[in-house]
Amino acid sequence: MTEEKKLQNFLAKLDKVKKKGPDQWQARCPAHEDKVESLSVSRGDNKINFHCHAGCSGKDILRAMGLNWSDIYFDDEPGKKKKSKVVKEYIYRDENGRPLHKTLRTANKDFLQKRYENGKWKWGLKGVRTVLYKLEEVKEAINNNDVVYLVEGEKDADNLHKIGLTGTCNPLGAGKWKPGYTETLKGARVVILPDNDKPGKKHARNIAKELHGKAKLVKILELPGLDKKEDVSDWLDKGGTKEKLLQLVKDCPEWKPGINNWPDPLPFNNFDVKPIPVNILPNWLSDFAINLAEFTQTPIDMSIMLIISALGTALANKGVVQIRKGYTEPLNIWTCTVLPAGNRKSPVFKKIMKPILDYEERKREEIEPERRHALKEKSILEDQLKQKEKIAGNAKDQAKRKQIMQEIFNLDDEIQEMEIPTLPRLVASDVTTEKLAKLMEDNNGRIAILSPEGDIFKLMAGRYSKNGAANFDNYKKAWTGGEPIRDDRMARKGTYVKNPALTQGLTVQPVILEDLKEKKAFKGEGILGRFLYAIPESPVGSRKVGNEVPELSDIAVMRYQKGLSALLHTRPAGENKNGEWEPHIIKLSPEALEVRYEFERDIEKELGPEGKLHNIADWGSKLVGNITRVAGLLHIAGQTDAQKGQATRDIWNKPIGPETMKKAVKLGYSLIEHALKVYDLLDTDPEIELARYVLKRIMRGKEMEKAEELPKDKDTLDKSILMELCKGKKEIKRPDDLKEPLKLLAELNYITIVERETEGRGRNPSPLIKLNPKVHSINSIKKDTEYNKSNKSNKSNITPEIKKDENGVIIEGMI
Template sequence: MSVPDTDLWAGFDAEAAEELTGPVWDEPVPLKARRDLPAFPVEALPDWLSHMVAAVAEETQTPADLAGCIALAVIATAAGGRATVCVRGRWREPVNIYTAVALDPGNRKSAVFALMTEPLMAVEKSLVELSGPARAEAETTAKLAKAAADKAAAKAANAEPDKRAELTAEAVALAQQAEEIKVPGKPQLVADDVTPENLATLLTEQDGRISVLSPEGGIFDIIAGRYSGAPNMEIFLKGHAGDMVRVNRQGRDAQHIERPAVTMGLAVQPEVLESIGTIKGADGRGLLARFLYAQPESLVGHRNLTPDLIPDDVAQTYALRLGGLAMAMADWTDPAVLTLTPEADAVMLAYQKVTEARIGKGGSLASIVKWASKRDGAVARIAGLLHLATHPDDGWARPIEAGTLAAATDLGNYFTAHAQYVFDAMGADPAQEAAHTVLTHLRETRLSGFTKRELFRGLSRADFPAMADLDPALALLEEHGWVRQQPQASRTGRGRPPSPRYDTHPTLTRAA
């Protein structure tokens, strides 16, 4: 082997070499990795429900997660206040749930909601019509009883002293009878923009159950105190858990709900999910832990413009099965108790062991321990919903089978992964997401250099409305060694200063 001639390198140093070859780049520091989120397990749903979810997702060109989460909330609306799952011993879970799907505007959330909830609206209309005669009879009876009581009271007031006691007793009895006549409220399954006070009233009128289904996230603003000026989440906490609610307000009758069952199915913008973590008390009191979250990837920009339409038989079967379940359970007073087969109980116990092993210190779910502590209960609720959807005619007379419980655990794993992502986003530095977006753009375009203005023109205004919004992302990328700002040239003359120029790390310009 020949010995290199060291004279050839005489006079060269690192700075001189850098002038000839360009600045030396160190290995960049990776940004915090994004989680790979699973797709909604449509196959975990009963056939009639999975077919509708898949067909709606195809026709609207939206992620199946949206229709899938609404489907669960819709089944809970039909049955939420009328069934509980007896998991083991005295551990029971009502089958009402809270779901929240995060998607940017333009993802046809309203269209999906309309398709998935239409049968519920038809059931609500039928219930109103069917209850009309009974409500009219009760209203008339109440008016007549009140008039009779008032007449008796007036007669007693004007009676002779020797007859006043007898007539007073008669008036009191009539007043008590009139007071005991209850006029049933007009049936309502779904509410939208409702205050906590109105929600308590609706629960009282609707025998303890109501659903909030909305393609918007306005309910979070209400919880945060849009009208009251202070967070008001008590009814939403108890409405999920089924804890007794007593509401006493000046000038109103006391409201008492024995077993409230509130269901929520919401579609919100991603920023809304990130902001609800700032609601005072939302985390500490467990509101955030009650939601099943989903944040699917949008299809906007690569949608099929001529999709397959929803087959008529799929839509008709969906309407018949969902409507039948809602009508069948509408008149239940005491909730149906759904039990587990021994095999299903074994599946549930195995899932509990996994959860318990992961929520301890150092476990993979330790960072979301409040949410994960409710994971097993959520799986039991989902199992109850899948069971009722599988047997909409007589599910209350059958035990939940192992296959249904296993399908519920698939959904539980899906919601777990999305909850981890959402809670990461709630506590994350906003610059992280912006830096990921810029880094992806640089990888795709393989730019060796760019000006800030050029970069801004190449990015979406939805992500970066103003050029100044790039600053945190560029600063983070420069800190991690992915880009490097060139020295600013001395400015001469008037006019706008030149846009800052950046070099990119050589690994970004290499072909994949």
Template sequence: MEKEFTEFDQQRFVDIIRECERRIPEEESDLGLDKNGFVPFVTFVTPGINQLLTFPIEAFPAVIRDYSIAVAESLQVSIDMVAVAILGIMALCLQGEFYVQPKEDWKEPLNLYILVIARPSERKSPTMKEITDPVYKYVDEVNKEKQPEIAEYLIKKDILSKKVDSLKKAVVGNKKNTSVKDVIEAQKDLDELEEVTPLRIIVDDVTTEALVKIMEENNERISIVTAEGGIFGMMAGRYNNQPNIDIFLKSYSGEPYSSDRIGRKGESINNPLLTLLIMTQPVVASDAMQNKEFRERGLLARFLYSLPSSIVGKRRYNSKPINPNIRKAYKDLVNNLLSLRDWKFETRTIRFSKEANILSESFANEIESKLLDDYEEIEDWAGKFHGQTMRIAAILHCVKHLASTPTTELTGQTMNEAISIGKYFLDHAIAAFQIAGLTEAQEIKDAKYILRCCDKRDKCDKTITKRDLLRLCRRFKTADEMKPGLDELVNHGYIRIYKDNSNSGRPSDIIEINPEYELQKVQKEGEDNVQLL
């Protein structure tokens, strides 16, 4: 016999439900949850840029040290940004002129790949304009002197081209006194005509095909110097949806490059050398560093990274202008370094003193001992770290000795200075790879990706269904693929997941965003806006 469900029983049932609802926060507290049912909020750790090493400016020779300090003061920018960029300018002046030989069967060219990561308001463009000015002026002066030679070449080329065309027509028309042999000889004269083109040292926005052509015309070397990150888009296949980084990989160390295309003349260069000096915003750098092909094929391992600490909000309007004598000394140095290409040296190899060699070996052994432990997550980058440092040592040596470079041994002092600069780049490389998420476990990367997708939802919605979130997260095909990332977000208190039983049918998984995270995000956006004012 069934017991009748009385009004008293109904009220008792309601009271039990209310008591359970009242006690949930207490029980959740016992489980380590806050009053809203979230795990205590712990943000994902991001390296603090302000805790990174500052550039050891005392390691620079006097001319570029004084100029770096003067430019940083005048433009009110980080000394790191200026010093690292000037190191890139020194590299583009010297690439292809000298090689450093750490040991008998190992030579390194002096070109560098540099990536400076700074916010939009950090005055990257004014800095670039200031430090590259002597290079552009040098190019202008050389090309003015070459103009008659260029004009003569173009006239001869035009005459010979027309001669070949005329002879071809004569042979086709069976004209007397004209033979195929005449055409061949005329074509030979045209092919043997030595090409004379304007000097180019720096380019900016350029396609891969144009880059190779420019290198062919400039003794197989060129530099890309830019305050934008568009070059990464070109590498990733902006124009043809096909990544094309071979020339960038090979030009780091001067490996032969050849490219054949159907319906187009092939391109081939034997010893291409390229210097990259790129200043770009964090979002552009992050996108580039997360490109799977860039990482797997070793492009990211070839860069020196700098993340200058920001001085936005602390800049002075009445800054001290650059002393004319300091600026002139820098200009003279750039001119002297670029003029070394006209010298006829018996050797262009830089050798170490006994002390420098000992320091180099000790530094190499130190790096090697840490590759599988301390540097495991950046092993690809760390594997090139010693060679990068040797290039820096050679650049400092050249700045000090100019034309005496190949006849003077690189000293232990210069090696120590280079190692201190190298350690700066090591510290910043670790941070750059961490910030880009390249040293994190896959579930952490997924969690951050899911969080970015959650941020795309309507700001008025405090929750989102798991089904709708999966639609936003296009990286995942199934909810199971998304689960490890969601678990990390739950464990860090960014979200909580519960069942919605309010409707008939199968309960929906509801994802609620922690209000504490939303507040933190609003505060961060406010700080960013204040700094941009």
């Protein structure tokens, strides 16, 4: 069986597998009742590595999976490493030249370790004193005030020796520096020559921090002309000489500790979220979006998403996009833009929704007289009914009473069968799921929830329900379309909506979505997967002010309002005998269909175990359908003469072309990173959450030191003290539980870990944890959705490139 097939077979036997990085996965452990994906899996050199953070043994895990140890090895001989010839030995000796340990380099560039014990070489370094390479020469250089060159490998040290310089390194390579090596270099003049890669440079900085104040001089010299991962040996092979190196050392400044010598902490999750391309919209919509974003100094993503929801509000239930026979997508759409408070969501909402509310008001005014007359007629009939009931109650003659009762029955039937015109509604906000169904029944099966807040999530979660339970059925049916809503609890006749169509356009604060983490039903029921999300960078703190802000173009506003009004006035294909709308069928051209199929193939790959969308499959599996809806909306909007406020005669008959489909697909690709970032709010990785917790406790420890509640040490925190600070955290019961979160924090440059050795026999002291001084407040470790308020240009946050006319009025946005 191939290596890849063995790995895939292994992963296929696990539940809730999530890809965490190159050749790394997280899954639920099969050996215990796991609810937090505590099993780590990775591809090793010769086998599949796996570890349960809850403490389950490898034997129990394999037994639960129905596997043997042989099933995790890639070699034909399981459990045995591939043999490779040793091509070089590097012996480490003490101050007197006695061998202590050695490194063996094999032909396939593996590095093995042996120790010298009782006159024999034995595998491993257990119990042996480890020292710097060429320790005798290092001691002599220190005594002679010569420079000691610290490199990453023994080969580099040997090559420096060949040109008459003292080179040394620590055993086991980058990241394995020990305090004992620092003691050796007390009073030395040290030049560190790092390998040209991140681990090498990080190793150099860490050593410099350790040597500062102990060595006489410390310099870090990054050699010029090195390609990625090259070292001083490569530099010498390229023509470097002793004289050139000495000159470079002379010109290199002394290393001094400070905040700039620490790398920037990396985000726990890094998403490449870019502004949504505004040129997906027809010109009359993109012009308005750009003008509005500049005028309000808000991210253009918000304007684009709300405009798409406005199109859905205008066109819902009037048409469907036919992909193939028996499969159509409706034109209602759900969008959600995520922005912190203070981003002027309400002003943007008002401008975009104004034509819809104006249209609704005009329609209500048209219906109001007819409704008023019908209500008056009903009132008169009800008065007549009451009078006849009194007469029937006083009637003595049985025949007379029977006649009056028949008149009462007829009058009551007439009242009940009266059709009272309802006042048209296009938009709702704070309504229950039952009321939502009634609104759709009264408005040709459609309604829109358009809100600059996130209250609808609370309603869906059961805010007004009697038992407080979530009720998603009506919402799901109203997104999908084609599945009737029946509710016999509403009114005497009950509620029936043959073809419900709900549009949503929301802007919410990140905290609203974070609150949904505890409400698993939202994701389990697929509600969250139905939204298209935008989570743009907040421009707050870098917005234009005063005269810098351009005026809102009257022309752009007029064209938008007239264009959307024209779409609001379009009609469905017809009505059936019950007065229910029958939608137009919008077809895709063969070329557009191929564009869609190509997008669908790409998304299907991304939904696989190795793909970006694997962990948000509930969203990704609906993306192609959502983008098809967007294509339908853009297609109809693109055939509208916004200047005249008219839609073309054959607006519904023309098929969607490939260019429109490509624009919709472009939006789909753009929104993937936005969705990944949003889902990070909703489905936090437990390992990342634990690392964040530990970082906060480290920072708490430093705060307690300042308050003299802990022993003061301006640079470090003892791991044993951190263990005390983490008391009560159920995931941290023993020191080993800190290993993984500390490892992650070190990889992301939040801390460095300094191992310590005891002198003589006994257990090594607890490691020291150094906190990156750039992590200066809790704000540094908030989720990436707390938005960077740095000195980035607000132009890129609000609109990309813009065009203006000769009068300086913004007329078009380009990506």
